[in-house]
Amino acid sequence: MSKAKEKNTLIIVESPTKARTISGFLGNGFEIQSSYGHVRDLPKSKLGVDLENNFEPVYVIQPKAKENLEKLQKLAKKAGSIILATDEDREGEAIAFHLAQALELKKIERIAFHEITKVAIEEALKTPRGINMNLVDAQQARRVLDRLVGYELSPFLWKKIKYGLSAGRVQSAALRLLVEREKEVLAFNPEKYFTISATFFSLDKKRKIQAELFKINSENIQEPGIESEAEVKKILKNLLDSSAQVFEIARKELKKSPLAPFTTSTMQQESYSRLRYSAKQTMMLAQQLYEKGFITYMRTDSVNLSKDSVSSAREFIQQSFGKEYLPEKPNFYKTKSKMAQEAHEAVRPTNAFLVPEEFKIKNEDAKQAKLYELIWRRFVSCQMEKAVVSQESVVVEASFKKDNYYFKANGQKILFDGYLKASSSTTKELILPSLEKSEGLVINDPKLEEHFTQPPPRFNDASLVKMLESLGIGRPSTYASIISTLTARDYVSRTESKSLQSTNLGVLVTDLLTHHFNNIVDYQFTAKIEDEFDEIADKGADWRKMIKNFYEPFHQNLLKKETEVTRAEATERPSNEVCDKCGSPMVVKYGRYGEFLGCSKYPECSNIKKIPKPSQDTGILCPGCGEKDGGKVVMRRTKARKRIFYGCSRWPQCNFASWKRPDDGE
Template sequence: MKLIIVESPTKARTIEGFLDKEYQVTSSYGHVRDLPRGNIGVDVDEGTFEPKYVIPTKVRKRVTQLKKLAQKADRIILATDEDREGEAIAWHLIQALELPEDKVDRIVFHEITKDAIQHALAHPRSINTGLVDAQQARRVLDRLVGYKLSPFLWKKIANRLSAGRVQSVAVRLIVDRENEVRAFTSEKYWTIEAVFSDFEAALIKVGDEAFPKPGMKDKKEAEHIVHILKKSDFTVACVVRKQKHRSPLPPFITSTLQQEASRRLWFSARQTMRIAQKLYERGLITYMRTDSTNISKESLQAARAWIKKELGSTYALPEPRVFKKKSRLAQEAHEAIRPTNPSSVPQSMGGKVIPKLEEREVKLYDLIWRRFIASQLPQALFNQISVDIIAVSDNNEYTLRATGRSTQFDGFLKIWEQKISTNELPPLSDGDKLTLNQVRADEHETEPPPRYNEASLIKVLEEYGIGRPSTYAPIISVIQERNYVERDERRRFQPTEIGEIVNNMLTEHFSQIVDISFTANMEENLDDISQGKKEWKKIIAAFYDPFARNLEKKYEEVEKREFIQKDKETDEKCEKCGKPMVIKMSRFGKFIACTGFPECRNTKSYLDESNTFGDCSDCEDGKIIRRKTKKGRFFYGCSNYPDCEFASWKKPGSEEEEPEEKPEEEVEKPT
């Protein structure tokens, strides 16, 4: 018997369906060894940084079962995922199950299809120690930062706070953007538009000087120009026709899939990866953690065959479109995220229903399929016309411009829906006289830089080189779970008060931890380790030794009052013991507590006036406040909860509900 071990039962069932009875496929249910939960689990005292792995209690029974199966097998084949995490799981299985090396094969594949599995079985390899070392280095780095820095935050700020190596940089980006928003001063400006019979034109030049961008800041001057133009004659001076094209985007990599699923489907990064994992394990898409846009020759041929058959030869490219590597470290052996079978058309395109797929899985598969097929379709072609119009008045010349665009050939847009503005102009020629209907000065206001949402945060993390395909979703989840950031009504991130306090502390006293360049450089070090170019323990030592010395120094230097205001007195008296109540800070933000602590443990919610929305109509005593469910959806409830159970999705005075977060399970009711 040949035993194949994978991570998940679903993956095991899919693979087993492709093989004969000679093989038994089972799953480890994820990692079988990890660092201990009760202590740091890394040898820092001797400076070896050797991890002290343990088999967690919850998987000991499974490890025993796997050992028994392995003893009965002639060969043990480790078929965990092909990335660092998967390689580490395979290595840990060898250690935990005490497998003899001469009985073990390692196979990898980036899609779960019969051909891919058979090809992998025919080409086994040994464990890639570079990938294992890179995973160990990341795990140890994160453990050292978390276990050493978090107690410092407990002592200097508030109990049970935590610090993370990469997550702290993400929080800093959000705090920096929030500071930009606060510092921004809005300014009014005016643009000038002329309305003709069936089109509009914007003023672009006064005399020889270009009209200022984004517009004119002097309202009176803008109104003066409007007054002049109302009395002017308008003549077409120049008509320019051009053909423009737009190319399709590459097939998805992890970051772009998360961004597009956020924009189009409102999925969080974590949801996207969970759903993609299910699609992968069902054999419907290729591996979903990748930074390569490479596509196999066979899948390109299959896509071209489908395009030619279903859309016609007009839409079939003479040669496959190849995309450049987005990352310098993208591995060409890996592929982009694509459907394993392009002929498995989604329902929205008239395809058959894929059995046992949930609604969200159908939507994500549809997105992946369309993006892949679109990447092998021709460019979209547009006819663009630009018309310059001259108005002469008061010995000055005013130039206005109108632009129009119409679609000549839809190309990839036939499959990939994209918002592209098209507006056609009437037939116009040089010298045509135009009749003015209206001219106006439109008022605008400059806007602050936008807060990050999930899509834009992932994009900027990728641009800075922070994180890798496997880490974007965990980064975004953790910073919210730790209450360092929250999302506003438009699902954009903003820091919480405690998030800003922790960020300010780290920025001032542990600048490396939140330094973008340092974090990006560490990611490159991990990449070099994975390729066998650097030794992982030396990288850890180079980071840890100065970090530990600085931490020891900061315990002596930093005073708690630097970052946390002294408890603020209130006018309230404790209803239980009569002592004064004060405003205190915790990892969840401000709260009101009795000064009789620990004898009296009475606490109350702190009501921030900016977060209250009038009196509660049910109990007539509490205030309506904006709160958040465990799954991230905002609702409005009474400050006297649990004594008053009023709760609503609707903001008081509004008929619109807060948007759903669309979690894996049903959205819970506000409680």
């Protein structure tokens, strides 16, 4: 080796895929290596926070990182300069910080970028900086605070409920949302209501229109519909003899604007809604796309777009769709988040000209391709012209004696598709027949439809992320892990339709925390803590002071609750059941195998029994077996679509089932 040879620049990133992508851009003189994630962290088996010493974290080298660190150390000694190029957010900054410490780097050069492209890397290399300690401190504060809460609160749950449970900041507040919703669902009593629709024919029978009754005389029908069955039957009878005419035709033109480009939250929502990808799966795929250089950084709450990306989108739109699809000026979107210094970009493709069809050829992973297509469409359409839609509504009047019944039909027609041409969202057209005002019509086949009011829907990945964001709980880097932690710990299960449903265990833990550690499950308090992390990152607020303010009252309260809360209080709740051995009330208890009913006189009476399946008794005798065996009709829901039906309490001995309540008559 000749002494004259120039030394290499060593660039360290956190993932091997990212290292490979960057290697493809940079020529000789650069060596790109991966740290494989964090190299230092709090220890696994100890608290790792020095409470005597102002919350000093005691970091240890990760065992799995040791070998790789030695290799990096050797390369660092040989290198002419060392550049840390980990991700641009707090987590990335912390990885860079720990790398610098573990490698004992004297001179630190740090670069950050929104996207892994040749231009972006070369640009970043021109302006290296030091490590931003505000970002590092915000990450340390989160790590230390979550460690303290988990380390002290989890053993409390072990003693009071069950060994191995865990509680944590943010996750427990998110769980409370699910528990409260589940309680609403269980307490919900469906009520029956009716709607009426009819088809009206023109006199020449060539045109027809389907419309729904919305108003009787001057009274609008209250949502969701008519409750009285006698009333709807009377209306139906009147309608059969009514005479009908077109009462009113209204048209209006509407401009529809494209949606803002993706943030982490909106990407997770859309990806769940359209592709049924969980938040976790979406983030995994997005990270792969980012590390391969196809999209910008996937953890962001910003809708900013770089000037270059906007002009290349505009160029693409003009070339591919034509001038009429290009707005005069670029569309601008405003970021709602108040974070100023971490001004990131929206999630967007790095190359607007890489259309989804061509992406599939370049990159074979089908799931990545589907997510890429969503991101690409959202980005390109956000820079396109508004769509123009014509909406039409026709009101038909059907008169019988002194009563007038009003029916409405709505139609819509796309006059100019605009951004819809590139967007993933579809707008359905429904063209109504051409009718004249006051034109006579013939009513045909008026129909009543029976419905039941529905409970509020359970959360799914999309609606939960949306709710968390609106409450200010969690951040782009944490939404996905909140959900996966809750499901991994059996606090939440997924229904057949993938919705999130809290378990008995989830309810128990939430009730306990709500009564005794209210801050931990309080939405506002949790949001305030997130804001305080932002203050550290953006303004350099003192992170140790912030932890102290949280920890001291939390710890005092915990000591108090250790003695105050009994195991029985934590694991028992009242029930309506009476003990068949001694007549005392029974309580719902939580044991090793889940919930069961136990006598409240335990240990004098040790009677236990299974919790009866939740069903709603209608008080009606079963038409199948009621006379003979006393079966009762109970309301149940179908497994798949949760539709309400009526079955027998003696199922499976009796197979009676009906969509209608048996006392409905006819």
